[in-house]
Amino acid sequence: MTRVSLLGRLPEAWRQPLAVAGAVLALLWLVVALAAPWLAPHDPLAQELPRLAPPGPGHWFGTDQLGRDILSRVMYGARVSIPLTLLLVVLSVLIGGLLGACAGYFGRWVDETIMRVADLVFAFPTVILAMVVAAALGASLTNAVLAVLVVAWPAYARVTRGLVLGVREREFVLSGRLLGFSVWRSLRVDVLPNITGPVLVLATLDIGTALLLLSGLSFLGLGAKPPSPEWGAMVASGVEVFDSWWVATFPGLAILTVVLAFNFLGDTLRDALDPRTARAIKERAL
Numbered sequence: 001m002t003r004v005s006l007l008g009r010l011p012e013a014w015r016q017p018l019a020v021a022g023a024v025l026a027l028l029w030l031v032v033a034l035a036a037p038w039l040a041p042h043d044p045l046a047q048e049l050p051r052l053a054p055p056g057p058g059h060w061f062g063t064d065q066l067g068r069d070i071l072s073r074v075m076y077g078a079r080v081s082i083p084l085t086l087l088l089v090v091l092s093v094l095i096g097g098l099l100g101a102c103a104g105y106f107g108r109w110v111d112e113t114i115m116r117v118a119d120l121v122f123a124f125p126t127v128i129l130a131m132v133v134a135a136a137l138g139a140s141l142t143n144a145v146l147a148v149l150v151v152a153w154p155a156y157a158r159v160t161r162g163l164v165l166g167v168r169e170r171e172f173v174l175s176g177r178l179l180g181f182s183v184w185r186s187l188r189v190d191v192l193p194n195i196t197g198p199v200l201v202l203a204t205l206d207i208g209t210a211l212l213l214l215s216g217l218s219f220l221g222l223g224a225k226p227p228s229p230e231w232g233a234m235v236a237s238g239v240e241v242f243d244s245w246w247v248a249t250f251p252g253l254a255i256l257t258v259v260l261a262f263n264f265l266g267d268t269l270r271d272a273l274d275p276r277t278a279r280a281i282k283e284r285a286l
Helices: 002-009 017-039 070-106 108-122 126-137 141-167 171-178 183-219 231-239 246-273 275-285
Strands: none
Touching: 017 070, 017 246, 070 108, 070 141, 070 183, 070 231, 070 246, 108 141, 126 141, 126 183, 141 183, 183 231, 183 246, 231 246
16 A cells, blocks of 8 residues: 555656666666675686686576676676766766856857857767777776766757756846846856756766767777776677677676666656646546
């Protein structure tokens, strides 16, 4: 009875099958990332098992060409890929959001300078520019994160600027300015609560994109280095032994499920925050 009442309190958008699937997958991977040292059956760096053994008892995801347990490496890979992806998105939101808010609120030369820099980044294909930056900085996981950050922040700057432009001339913002509110207080108290929703939706949807970019750089040798159990690097190692399908398949499935989970959550969050969509979902459920 309690469980039913708790589910009944959830908005209709969060009770949809894709929302539930996304929440379950995301929660599962977060638990795996936190509890990998206790859940993993083997040391992810130990080369103690038969080489290229197919999935079976004792090594359910098989082993790689060095005799390492792939299940353990996928679990430990969650401790590398997921936190770095979340950190990357948070930094992109903070940097891009702050620059976009300043551009939209102050206008004039501040707006022109920030938006022209963003346009310069948008002028290049995202993956190519990230590869160039990562190669220039040197192949490492930290530099790969910085490279993806360079290409990720302009999207948040442009979205935030547009939202601030739509809010800054509203009556409550003008009233605060007439009362003598400082610029930063006005941005924090009047503007920020009115732009948080769309930016949060974009950030949730962008987690999958950031993970794909970060894994792609590692796949190309510009990110994580052996023997680090990072999903993109694990897929790259599987290409060398293409006949042993399990070496690349399971880390690839890990990337796929995380991307799908946060895409589902982003779509659900967008539906929940949009009054028209939320109303349509509720009417359809009835």
